[in-house]
Amino acid sequence: MPGSGRRPGPTRTRAAVLRAARARFAEHGFAGTTIRAVAEAAGVTPALVHHFFGGKDRLFAEAMRLPLDPEAVVATVVQGPREQAGERVVRLFLRLWSTPEAAQAFLAVLRSVATTERAATMLRDFLEEAVLARVTDALGVSRLAATAMSAHLVGLAVLRHVVRVEPLASAPDEEVVALVGPVVQAYLGGGPP
Amino acid sequence: MPGSGRRPGPTRTRAAVLRAARARFAEHGFAGTTIRAVAEAAGVTPALVHHFFGGKDRLFAEAMRLPLDPEAVVATVVQGPREQAGERVVRLFLRLWSTPEAAQAFLAVLRSVATTERAATMLRDFLEEAVLARVTDALGVSRLAATAMSAHLVGLAVLRHVVRVEPLASAPDEEVVALVGPVVQAYLGGGPP
Numbered sequence: 001m002p003g004s005g006r007r008p009g010p011t012r013t014r015a016a017v018l019r020a021a022r023a024r025f026a027e028h029g030f031a032g033t034t035i036r037a038v039a040e041a042a043g044v045t046p047a048l049v050h051h052f053f054g055g056k057d058r059l060f061a062e063a064m065r066l067p068l069d070p071e072a073v074v075a076t077v078v079q080g081p082r083e084q085a086g087e088r089v090v091r092l093f094l095r096l097w098s099t100p101e102a103a104q105a106f107l108a109v110l111r112s113v114a115t116t117e118r119a120a121t122m123l124r125d126f127l128e129e130a131v132l133a134r135v136t137d138a139l140g141v142s143r144l145a146a147t148a149m150s151a152h153l154v155g156l157a158v159l160r161h162v163v164r165v166e167p168l169a170s171a172p173d174e175e176v177v178a179l180v181g182p183v184v185q186a187y188l189g190g191g192p193p
Numbered sequence: 194m195p196g197s198g199r200r201p202g203p204t205r206t207r208a209a210v211l212r213a214a215r216a217r218f219a220e221h222g223f224a225g226t227t228i229r230a231v232a233e234a235a236g237v238t239p240a241l242v243h244h245f246f247g248g249k250d251r252l253f254a255e256a257m258r259l260p261l262d263p264e265a266v267v268a269t270v271v272q273g274p275r276e277q278a279g280e281r282v283v284r285l286f287l288r289l290w291s292t293p294e295a296a297q298a299f300l301a302v303l304r305s306v307a308t309t310e311r312a313a314t315m316l317r318d319f320l321e322e323a324v325l326a327r328v329t330d331a332l333g334v335s336r337l338a339a340t341a342m343s344a345h346l347v348g349l350a351v352l353r354h355v356v357r358v359e360p361l362a363s364a365p366d367e368e369v370v371a372l373v374g375p376v377v378q379a380y381l382g383g384g385p386p
Contacts, residue, residue: 107307110303110307110351111304111307111308113351113355113356114300114303114304114307114308114355115304115307115308120355120356120357123356124356124357124358124359127352127356127358128358128359132358143359143360144360144361144364144368144369144372145372147352147358147359147360147361148349148361148369148372148373148376150348150352150358151345151348151349151351151352151353151361152344152345152348152376153348154348154351154352155343155344155345155346155347155348155349155351156341156344156348158303158306158344158347158348158351159320159340159343159344159347160344162306162307162313163306163313163316163317163320164313164317165317165320165321165325165340165343166317166321166336166340167336167337167340168337168340168341168344171337175337176337176341179337179338179341180341182379183341183345183376183379183380186375186376186379187376
């Protein structure tokens with residue numbers, strides 16, 4: 001489906017819609033955001049947003065997926081020495097969240113999850129099916145350990161980027177990696193330290 | 194200031210206001226809650242709420258403090274063998290959050306923090322001044338380690354009680370303690386595992 005005339009191509013349009021969606025979700029949460037408002041902010045028609053994403057649920061899920069790409073997580077853990085997998089995962093997440101866009105996306109997710117049961121259900125489904133199943137399969141760790149590791153990473157993002165508790169908020173990535181990496185490793189390396 | 198006639202005593206009134214505040218904050222977040230609404234729900238005058246708590250900020254902080262009593266945390270860590278402090282802390286938090294009231298209070302905090310900068314600032318101040326300073330002083334661990342440990346506990350609450358990711362959401366307390374306790378211990382025991 002090539003772009004026609006002055007209209008931007010589908011890839012750029014899709015990216016523009018996701019960018020607008022992320023901004024709206026961050027500002028208004030899941031319940032307060034409409035397809036119409038996202039379309040308006042992106043400069044496209046609501047029909048086009050529906051065409052790309054089906055509905056608000058899938059739009060939210062797509063917008064949400066970017067700062068938490070399950071394939072990237074698994075690839076990061078698997079590639080390289082197993083005993084440094086914890087450090088690699090922590091480094092990956094710190095980098096993923098370090099851009100303003102990603103931090104905004106994370107905040108949007110947190111706000112929606114804390115505000116609507118539906119968003120919590122969506123995130124739960126996403127985490128269970130897309131993230132934890134892959135980590136568990138790829139690494140042979142227990143599902144509970146994979147979930148507890150995720151909990152640590154989520155908590156890091158909450159305190160570092162949302163609540164911004166010091167010294168965690170301002171610590172350089174590598175200082176956090178050096179501290180938290182070996183702790184996360186305990187969940188990946190086949191049991192607690 | 195004894196209770197007069199049919200009016201309940203100040204302690205019970207104060208508790209009723211906090212209960213009402215917790216319910217309102219959970220339902221409407223920090224920004225959407227007024228002293229007037231809390232007073233109405235508690236069956237008292239707005240003036241009385243102001244008398245007890247000064248303003249909405251302090252009311253929020255007081256309501257928020259209950260599921261995270263810094264003195265209890267420090268006492269739990271200090272009392273008993275140091276090498277099991279991680280397990281004791283995790284067990285304490287799992288128990289604290291296991292009541293519906295505490296889970297509601299945690300959700301209210303999360304929602305407010307994700308919604309208003311002011312609430313994030315309040316929680317940051319509370320964590321830095323009331324919680325982390327005490328833990329750091331009492332245990333001689335680094336401030337960054339105490340913050341990272343808090344991040345893990347916060348993340349556990351988010352995934353267990355808010356997003357309710359399985360198997361973490363339904364796992365018995367002691368199963369979580371056995372898995373997460375030794376990991377948290379790494380932050381308390383003088384360095385990573």
